[in-house]
Structures are given as structure tokens and as C-alpha cells.
Amino acid sequence: MSEREERRRRPLSAMTAGGLWPADSPWVRQAMEAVPRDRFAPDAVHVWTGERYEVVRRAETPEAWAAAVHPDPYGSTVTQVTDSMRTSSISCAAIVATMLDALAAEPGHRVLELGTGSGWNAALLAQRAGKGHVTSIEIDAELAAHARRRIEAAGHHVRIITGDGDAELPEGEAFDRVISTYAVEHVPWAWVGRTRPGGRIVTPWGHTGCVALTVAEDGASATGWMQAPARFMPTRHAGRPPAPFERVRDGDIGAPAQLSRPVQQFAHPDVLFALRVLLPDVQIDTRAVGTDGQVTAWLSDGRSSWAVLEQTGTAVAAHRDGQRDLADEVGRAWTAWEERGSPGMYDFGLHITHDAHHVFTGDDPHGPHWQPLAPAHGRTSRT
Template sequence: MLENHRLNLLSAMTEGNLWPTDSPWVRRAMESVPRDRFAPETVWVWTGERYEAVHRAEAPEAWAAEVHPGPYGSTVTQVTDDMPTSSISCAAVVATMLDSLALEPGHRVLELGTGSGWNAALLAERATQVTSIEIDAELAAHARQRIEAAGPGGRVHVITGDGDGDGGPPGDAVFDRVISTYAVEHVPWAWVKRTRPGGRIVTPWGHTGCVALTVAQDGASATGWVQAPARFMPTRRTERPPLPFERVRGRGRDIGGVPPAFPRPVQELSHPDVLFALRVLLPDVQIDTRTDTGTGTDTQAAAWISDGRSSWAVLEQASTTANAHHGGKRDLVDEVTRAWCVWEERGAPGMYDFGLHITADAHHVFTGDDPHGPGPGWKPLA
């Protein structure tokens, strides 16, 4: 039963051409280090209204299916205050990020966010030494046990601490590669200082993608490009958690009167290029989309928008009409519309056209071949 789910996931990766051709070691690692060895006895599934526990002892088939979902399915392993706070990431994105890391034998790797320990164990299949930092002491303890049981324990050192600042490994240790398993809005400069000149940093970036940066030879900057779409949980140092989209969705139907029209097809909001550009221009705004909502109405697509505080918007597409409801201090419908126009005025670049150049005191988002070129850059809209 469990083995069938393992094989189904690996087969789906093959059928989808999702194994990185430049890094054949990634496939070998995932085949020899399966996800289920790092999953807790209880995982969580979203029912449409809440997260519910799936216990391995009580429902082994359902547990196995949640641990080995499709290539783009993640496994929620921790829920706190009704919100997911840790997961085993989807196999397709993990494979892409490991490929983007350009990892070679002999490399020393710093991982931020141990989580279940699966990613650290995969890294240890290629690297000589992996140092992994986990802010949650309980998660760190369980990860140590699972990594040791899986075999690569001698090559992985799990530290309980906060890797976003100047903390982390003691001393002045410098690494060949740095990889994060959680999303950051700004890449901490401490990560660059921990990476050798010419080394590489791969991280989910808050703008719904992951980015790979190469540290300059003088160590004074790091530059790179977006590698793939990716939505990861944010760093736990985030000052405020986003307002759960599930708690925003019902608000639109509570507003009386005729809702205003939204000037674009709502389903276009789900395109990765659009989502990425909107997050660059509106970094504190989160957008969640669904198509064919199946609610018993004629709604074909819907979007829920939130600034994580008090402002929200609900968009619904029915046939050729797109309606919008919003509330709070900000008119998020207008902000999204303006940002969309700015993106189109600048040529509607795709997410893979975006790059990031960082220094100790600045982040510069750019498109084109030269991060120092004449373009206006992509600053958040006022």
C-alpha cells in the first residue's frame, strides 16, 4: 500500500518530465530517500472548511495518500491556531530548487528551515556536509531522529535557532551553498555573508517564485533570476500572519446591493506571470484563486485578496461578467487593477524575466539582462 503510493509519485514525476536533466542525482536521491520516512504519524488535510488530522494508525491508506500526493501536492505536517505552520514541500518544486542549487560533491550546505528533515536528507545524498537550522525546537528534535534513522545522520547537523539574522552556525562558518525552505520577502544579508564568493543561494521569494542568487567575487552583492513558480510558508519572523483566505471568502456574499464590475477576467489572475508581477508591485497583498468553484452557482472563477490586516476583496467571474466586493481601509480591487496596468505598460514580462540584485542595504528587482541597466526597476507601488 505505502510502496504503491511511493511508486505512483515517482512515476508521475517521470511522466511529467519533472526530473531535472542537469542534476540526475536529484532523481536518485528521491528514489532512495522517500518522503514517508520523514512524515509524522499525524498529517493534516484541508476539508474546505478546516484542517483535519489524518492519523497513520487509524487511516493508513489516507495517510499514505497525503504523504505521497501528486508532484505538485504538499503534505501539511503541523497546524497551529488553525493555520498550517510546517509541511513537506511538493516533490516537483523540491526537485527544481535542488537543481537550481547546482550542488557538487564536496560542497558544504547551509539549510534554513529543517522542517521534517526530508530536504536535508536529500541534500546529504550529494553534499559532504549539511548544516540545517530549525526555529521550532520540537520540529528540530523530530527531524534529527528521522535523519539519523534514514542513514545520512553523520553528514547532517541540525541546529535549533533562527537563521534569518546573524544567528545560526557558531563562528564565522562560510558555505558553498545556502538554501531556504520557507519564503522571505527580503533575502537576509546574513545569508550572503554565510555564502562564499561565487557560491549560490536558492530561496522561495515572497513574490510567488523561487530565486537562485550567485554571490559576487567581492562578496558585496548577490544577483540571480527567478527559477520557478513556488508558494511556500513564510518565515516565522514575519510580523503578522496573512489573514486566512478561507476567512475572507464568505465576506463578498454578505454585502448588499449591486457589486461593482472588475475590468478583467478573474481567471487570468491565476496565471503565474500575472501573480508574480502583482506580488512584486504589491508585496503585502496576497491573492488566492480558484476556477470552476463548484459551489452550485454559475461562478466560473473566483479570487480572494487580502493585505493580512483588515482590507480584503472577493472577485467572482460568472459568464462574461466579473463582480468585485471589497472592504477595509484599502481598495484592493483598485490597487490590483492599477498594478496590472503597470505590468502591461512595461511589456508584461514573464516571471522568468525577473531578476533580483541585493546588497547589504538594498534589494533591486529588475527585468532585462543587466541589473544595473537603465530600466526603472520594479519598486512597490505607493
């Protein structure tokens, strides 16, 4: 076996060892084995150093490039960075497999993909649905052109359209399956309108998980449940949220805030998802800092309010700035979640109609809904 083939096989073997292949969709494994990931990667990818993204070029450092293109099953490959932020990537194999399983595509299905990116996911879909059955829309003209060339070079037939996947859908066409490779806060009704009754829509939702929706037989609604934790890049309409930790690093520590919750639990998928449901406009990021086990969480409302929460041992230090007291909001949301029985991510579902999105838990889409909490305002140390 060649070195290239060994590198390709390594993450696939890790998928097997971790029991990550979907049992109900054996075609997913077959497609990933037949459609190598590296055929869709650009010659220059980006690797996070802990402080910034650095370019890794295939011609200069082929081993480092191969390692970045074939990471472990939970690793993604960043293929585009704009203004120091990643704006396109090849998603991790584990979540790609989960989403393709949830999509339940069959040979002959007409499939619409939103967000072509590198073209790898579109090629996997083509491997399943067949020649000429996959349409993919990409808003970035350069990405669309590169994906088209890579897909054709790999011998697949996918219709690539340059346009806005949230709105610019093929006129007069209906699809059996719709899948998005970027996160949306609200599933565009146009996606439901272009999906045949009984069809499936799979999309990252709320930046913390992916949902699989089934369109009702009358086409008037779509309902489904969360499938897996997942953090995807948002639709480009979402804009760029501020990075509060950069301000803190520059010495802007804000005003003291109160939080009695353990910061490390922010990283738990159930907690993170519940907070997203109750505080939909609050971005939450966590990471371990240093070697002493210290955990830091950054909160931002995407405008001017932020909070930084640091934990060492049992002590929590919190600072905030802006009109909203995000530390207080998180504490109230956490309490509200506990008061409703602390449901896990997989207990949550989404029911959408032309004019409404309802988040629910349990088996009844028409049961009690989860409503976002009102923002909390508070004074800061600023004068």
C-alpha cells in the same frame, strides 16, 4: 513489489511521465529514490477537506495516510497545523527537484538549509554533499527534534540547529550553498554574508516563486533570476494575515468595487508574480468555487483592507473594505505591467546588496528597476 514500495514509486513514476526530473542534475532523482519521503513524515498528517484541516493517522487509516504522504508531484504533505493554518509541510516533489537543481550542490560542498521541517530535504542534500557537510536550522524546537531523530534513523548525518534561520547563523562559518524552505520578502543579508563568493542561494521569494542567486566574487552583492512558480509558507516573522473570505462568508460583503480584468487570470504565474512585485504587501488567493466555473479571488493587505472578486462568465462582482482600494490597486498594477511589455516570471531577476533589493527584468541587473506602486485609498460603505 510490496504495497508500501508501490506507493513510494507512484509519484516518482509520475515525475518521469511528466518530464519533471532535472536533466542537468541526475543526482536529484537518485536521491529521491534512495531517500523515501515517508520515512520523514509524522504518524499524523493533515488533509484539507475544503473547509478545514483534518488529522489522518497512520495507525487508524494507513491507506489515507500513505496517500497524503505520497501525493502527485505537485502535492505537498501538511505535517503541522497551528490555529487552523498550516505551519509546516513536506514540499511537493516537483518544486523540491527544481530547487535542488538550481542549487547546483556538489559532493563536498558545505550546505546551509534554513527551515528543517520534516528533515526530508536535508537528507536529500546530505545524500549529495556527503557526511557532515549539511547544516540545517529550524526555529521550531519540536520540529527540529523530530527531524533529528528521523534523519539519524535514515542513516544520514546532518547538523540540526534550533534557532532563527533569518538571523541565528553559525558563527564564523562560510557555506558553498544556502537554501531556504520558506518564503521571504527580503533575502536576509546574513545569508549572502555567509555564502562564499561564487556560491549559490536558492529561496522562495515573495510567496509566488523561487529565485537562485549567485554571490559576486567580491561578496558585495548577489544576483539571480526566477527559477519556477512556487508558493511556500512564509517566514514565521511574517505573522498571520487576515482571511477576508471568512468575513464575506459571515455576511460582511463590504462596498462595491470596480475591476475590468478577468478574475481567472489572477491564477496565471506571470500575472501573479508581476502583481506581487508591484504590490508586495498584497496577498492574493484564487480558487474555483462550485461546479459552474465560477472563479473567486481574495485580496488582503495583511492588516485591515480586503477585496473579494467573483467571476461568472464575463461578469465580475467585486466588493471591498478598509482604507485601501485593493481592487483599484490590482487594476493599476496590471496596467503598469502591460505597459512594460508584460514580462513573464522568468524574465524577472533580483539584485541585492547590503542595503537594497532591486527587482529588474532582462539581462542587466543595473537596468531599470521595478518599484512598488503607491497604495490606493478609497471610501467604503462604512459610516
